[in-house]
Amino acid sequence: MAVAAAAGAGGELRLLGTWSSPWVIRVRVALGLKGLSYEYLEEDLASKSDLLLRSNPVHGKVPVLLHGGRPVCESLVILEYADEAWPGVGPPLLPSDPYDRATARFWAAYVNDTFLPAFRALFRSLTEEQRAAAFENAVPKVEALDRALAECSKGKPFFGGDAVGLVDVALGSHLVWIRAVNEVAGTNLLDGARFPGLAAWAERFLAVDAVREVVPDAGKVLEQYKGFRAKWIAAAGSTSKST
Numbered sequence: 001m002a003v004a005a006a007a008g009a010g011g012e013l014r015l016l017g018t019w020s021s022p023w024v025i026r027v028r029v030a031l032g033l034k035g036l037s038y039e040y041l042e043e044d045l046a047s048k049s050d051l052l053l054r055s056n057p058v059h060g061k062v063p064v065l066l067h068g069g070r071p072v073c074e075s076l077v078i079l080e081y082a083d084e085a086w087p088g089v090g091p092p093l094l095p096s097d098p099y100d101r102a103t104a105r106f107w108a109a110y111v112n113d114t115f116l117p118a119f120r121a122l123f124r125s126l127t128e129e130q131r132a133a134a135f136e137n138a139v140p141k142v143e144a145l146d147r148a149l150a151e152c153s154k155g156k157p158f159f160g161g162d163a164v165g166l167v168d169v170a171l172g173s174h175l176v177w178i179r180a181v182n183e184v185a186g187t188n189l190l191d192g193a194r195f196p197g198l199a200a201w202a203e204r205f206l207a208v209d210a211v212r213e214v215v216p217d218a219g220k221v222l223e224q225y226k227g228f229r230a231k232w233i234a235a236a237g238s239t240s241k242s243t
Contacts, residue, residue: 011068013038016052018045020216020224023075024063025173030079032210033164034090038065075173076108079166091163100152107148107159108170115141119174122189123181123225126233135187142189145171146198157204164208172205176215180225 015031015038017024031038043052043062055064055071065072065081072081083093094101118141122134152159152167159167178189192199205211 012066014041014066015039016041016043016049016055016064016066017062018043020221021062022173022177025176025214025216026075026169027063027065027078027082028214029164029169029173029211030082030093032213033093033169033208034082034086036082036086036089076112076166076170079169091160091165093160093164093166093169095161095165103152104159104166107145107152107167110144110148111167111170111174115145115171116174119178119181119189122185122187123177124232125185126229126236131185131187135185135189138189142195142198146195149197149201153201158201164205164210168201168205172202172211175202175206176218176221177225179218180222183222184225184229 013031013036015024015027017027017040019042028040041049041051043049045062048060052062052064053060055066056062056073059073061073063073063075063078065078067081067085072078079093094104115138118134118138122131122138125131125134148167149159152165153161156162158164159171164172175190182188190199190202206215
């Protein structure tokens with residue numbers, strides 16, 4: 001994962017993250033695609049380090065990329081920063097054409113602002129009724145992303161064309177969690193029959209070396225998700241008893 005490039009533009013790289021965070025996965029994939037060496041520091045979000053709180057005093061969240069000691073926060077911001085700080089190092093995450101760049105930014109923002117809130121409702125659903133409503137609400141967002149893939153890829157393997165780009169990383173970092181939710185909920189958000197293009201894209205993305213090297217074990221993610229659900233169910237039960 002290491003090349004000399006990281007020492008060039010501005011000093012050493014350190015990444016503050018948590019192992020299963022899809023937002024941290026975004027950054028790790030991007031740094032891997034560019035072949036940049038970095039020190040990864042695992043954070044305990046129940047007991048945040050002074051370094052994290054100093055580096056991201058506004059939100060206190062991961063990921064935070066420290067470049068020569070200077071913090072860059074928020075995953076999509078970090079992805080664009082990596083493109084600009086190391087031009088010509090590895091494949092660009094954003095295309096050179098201004099219109100194509102704007103289109104990529106639009107769909108990356110769509111993933112964050114529209115798709116993920118819909119997926120989060122499915123992720124947090126505890127009853128059959130909640131799950132059905134959340135799934136029904138999420139499907140049109142997936143349909144939009146399926147159309148976006150056709151528009152952005154122009155018939156090539158990825159949203160970014162021949163190589164993984166900004167939208168691929170923004171969406172693809174969540175695939176391991178989408179699959180965990182599908183398994184527990186009995187849903188199929190990226191249904192290969194309904195969305196063959198997007199389903200095939202997901203397989204291609206997960207097969208990329210820089211992705212395989214950092215995506216967490218699916219079994220461990222599934223166990224973490226089941227643990228989350230057990231806590232939510234217990235909390236919902238105690239709330240209902242007290243009302």
